[in-house]
Amino acid sequence: MSSTESFSPACEPRKFEFEELAKATRYFSNEQRVGIGDFGDVYEGSLPGVEVNIVVKKLKYKQDEKQEEEFKNQIKDFGIVSHPNLVKLLGYCCEEADRLLVLEFVPNQSLRFHLSDENRRSNLNWSKRMKIAIGSARGLAHLHDECYPKIIHGDIKSDNILLDDDFTPKIAGFELAKFFPETNSVTHISSVWKGTNVYADLEDYYPQKDENIFQKISEKSDVYSFGVVLLELITGRTIFDEHRVDIVNWAKPFMFKGDSVEINYSCLVDSALKGDYIKSEMERMIYCAAISVYRPSKLRPRMKQIVEALEGKMPSNELWVAEVNTGKASESRSSKAGDMSETTSSPFQELKEITEASNLHWSKATSSQGIEPEIMQIQEMHAKSHYSALEPAATLSETSLEATAHNVMPSSRLMKVYHILNEIMTRIGNPNISTIGVCGGEGVGKTTLLEALKIQPVIRDVFQFVIWVTVPKVPDPREVQLQIARQLPLTDKKPINAWTLLSFLEGVKFLLILDGVQEFISLNTVGIPDPTPENGCKIVLTTRSEQVCDRISVDSKINLENLLCKLFWENVGESIYSSNLQPLARKVVDLCCYHSHAIFLMSKALKDESDVDVWNNAIETLNMQAASPEQELEHIMVNVLKFSYLRLPDDTTRRCLKNGAPFFVNEKIAGESLIDNWISDDLTDTHQKGRNVLETLVTAGLLERSEDGSSSRYMR
Incomplete structure (x- = not known):
């Protein structure tokens, strides 16, 4: 059999005997081994009568009849995938417990190999980097849009982008790939998470009963991972620096000012390029990375749009604006629906009246020789309303509520935070806002503010459970789980884990307060279901960093420092406007x-x-x-x-x-x-x-x- 007959793109993958591949790799000797991975070792080899070299990937695999059938089906489907920017699957072996893949040999190592060494990185000039970015994007777009059913790679990273002698990229590492059903009604599929941390969008994680962490895999997951690869090409940095700061968090301050893209080229761009790059192309790549990584999945573009932007067929800033506007349009549509549904939400329907009454009461009090407002009179406007049959374990009792109002939150202290508290209450009342981030430096009163929020009667009326978590400085999902569990009526027989919390919280309407979030924490990993307009749940967090809010993708941010400035000006009076x-x-x-x-x-x-x-x-x-x-x-x-x-x-x-x-x-x-x-x-x-x-x-x-x-x- 000739080489062209053996490995024609039109042919299905050839089935090899184990002994045949063992001989091709000198019985999988260490001298032939060219890679070690989570899913198996890779060996270079050669076959009799075949001019080109091959690589054989010896998979780590447990024998199982169902998995064996799935393996054969995937081999058949992957074998017909052909694109110049995808590593070609040439054949396979499936004998007893042995599972081997025979792949096209790509001679020039991986993108990670070239970026990880200063000398090699210097040789990776800008034209090569653009070629790698565009070629990889085309290969990924082919999997998403030109394969039926579409293929989700699931493990895009610089290790899995191989380079040939002229630096043409070829995407490898299909062990995690998933097929999407041929229907528009399916938006994602679930898989036990086995991908590479920094490249994985933590927005998609959620726990299961068996304590595995699952990931909602969609084409937007691949887009996120590809965005991280673009950051590597732009910056030349490793995914973690010596301080364990990942590339996503490191790069963001040099790409944004507030919510707007504002690029600091001197700090962001790889110094190994020595300024020798085409700025318009660099800008295109930066915009593509930004919208792939720093936007929620629903606002990310498709890979074919990334290809068009990188090639200059679509202005990159238009891609950014188009995706943002799409989100705003969607938000506007849901806002109209929310306006209709809000009329049926009686506690928040009365919130405006309570607010106005409170403001009137306080303005009269402060204008009459310093007599302070009687806070409990305002709170009692809702004190007689009906509570859910499921009594909240995490909220204060009727008697302790009054004690808390006076002892924890003196009335004059409440006056100071009331206008800011009203900002949070208004946003909680908005059905289109599910997560709120309260930002500000140390000592600005974030915790005091949320203590006041926790005791508001309208909050007790709306939510079955108000849960308070003091987040450890280094986020510890287990500690967060235990704090939540102590505030829920869980049976003693159930273990405290993500599945237990998720099962309970999915059946109730809760407000979760996360105080002192200093780093990103995956709420799905803890066992907290996503708050949505449909379930009515809300999450409010405090943090010193707006970047934490962005990483968690909060729906609304409140900057306490700005509001305190505004409050100071209002309290001083008109003289300040001089x-x-x-x-x-x-x-x-x-x-x-x-x-x-x-x-x-x-x-x-x-x-x-x-x-x-x-x-x-x-x-x-x-x-x-x-x-x-x-x-x-x-x-x-x-x-x-x-x-x-x-x-x-x-x-x-x-x-x-x-x-x-x-x-x-x-x-x-x-x-x-x-x-x-x-x-x-x-x-x-x-x-x-x-x-x-x-x-x-x-x-x-x-x-x-x-x-x-x-x-x-x-x-x-």
């Missing part, structure tokens, strides 16, 4: 390091102040210690309290504050007792003057009022 004061106001907020309590106190101390000298004095006071985000809150508060103290109207008020301080550190004390103490120490001579001092301190934010029955009590 052109002379605006830069000074920004400086004050910066020196407060966006700590919510510090900003609140400074806004009280500077309310309606238009004197530039006073603002400069505030900045000078805040600068007495080098306030920075790395410092502890108390270091920043020393400066803030000093300025607030000096801004009190007279020495009597200042002496009364110092005199009363030991009595009410984190404790409540009756107002009349304070006044009696001041009178006995000759700080004031009448109860009325004492009451005036109390109101002044409350207005300055230095005391908090708590209404206990008929007597006024205060705490610092």
Whole structure:
């Protein structure tokens, strides 16, 4: 049999005897071994009468009749796939427990081999990199759009892109490949996840009962993986650096500013290229990588669109805009549907009324000599509504709710976060928003904000379970599972694992609060079902990094630092809109390091102040210690309290504050007792003057009022 007859593309793969392939590879000797992989070792070989070399992949395989039939069917289907950018399957062996693939030999190693060495990378010039990118994209597009049924590769990575002598790429590694049924109704298939971590889209992971991690495989999974390969071609970096930062997270700051593409070529592009590349082609590749990796799967393009963009047949920025607009159009359509469904959601239908009533109540309270709002009156507007028959294990009881409202969240503290809290509540009420990210630096009040969210009656009405998780600094799925399980009525007989949590949570309507997310965490791996408009579940997370929000693909981001700035301006009043004061106001907020309590106190101390000298004095006071985000809150508060103290109207008020301080550190004390103490120490001579001092301190934010029955009590 001649070589052309043996391996004609039109022929089905040839069936080999095991002994024949053993001889071809010198009985699988180490000298012939050219690769070691998760799915088997690869050996170079030669066959009698065949001019070209072959490679034989000896698969790791467990004997099973069903798997044997599946193996033979896949061989038959793969054998007829032919494309210049795909490694050709020439034959196979299926004898007892032995499974071997005979493949086209590609002589010039893998893309990873060339990128992993500085000298080889320098020889990989820009024209070669473009050739590799376009050829690989064409091969992958052939699998997706020109094979029937379509083929999903499932393990695209630089190790699986082989290069011939003229650097023509050929995609290998089909062991994970899956066939899609020939129907438009199927959008993905499921498979036990065996792919390579960084190249796999974590958005697609979900657990199963047997503790395997499954991946929803679709053509968009391959698009994501190909985007990571493009990042390797652009940057020349390995998928992990010495600090274990993966290439996806490393590259993003050099490609985006906010939500817009803004490329920092000098930082992003491989220095081995020495600036010798065609910028328009580089831009095309960067845009293709960006939309493949940094957009949710529903907004990713198809591979044939990536091919057109890389070849310059479609402007790359149009590809980006087209995909984004497609998502927005879809969002707009679902928004209209959501508007109709929202009319049937009674708790959130009343949210606007509650908000307006609360704002009115608070505005009246703050305008009447510092009398604080009675928070529980607002909360009681929903206190009598019906709860689900399934009592939430993770929410507070009726009695503990009131205690939490007063003890954990003093009323004046609630005032400070209320407008921001309302932002979150409004977005929770939007049926088209399922995940919300609250971003901000250390100490800005993210946890305080979500504590206030947790106790809102409207939240209790809408959700059967409100689950709070304090996420470990290094995300530990097991620890997160245990925290969730403690808040659910699970039977003692069931093991705590992803399947158990998933089975329970899929049957209830929950709000999951993830506090302190510092790195990406795969929620499906933990056992948390995706929140959707259909199931009505929501996830709210806090993080210091907007990149974490982007990686988790939240539907809506709230930047606390921006909102705190806005709140500061609103609290100070109209005087702040003077052109002379605006830069000074920004400086004050910066020196407060966006700590919510510090900003609140400074806004009280500077309310309606238009004197530039006073603002400069505030900045000078805040600068007495080098306030920075790395410092502890108390270091920043020393400066803030000093300025607030000096801004009190007279020495009597200042002496009364110092005199009363030991009595009410984190404790409540009756107002009349304070006044009696001041009178006995000759700080004031009448109860009325004492009451005036109390109101002044409350207005300055230095005391908090708590209404206990008929007597006024205060705490610092």
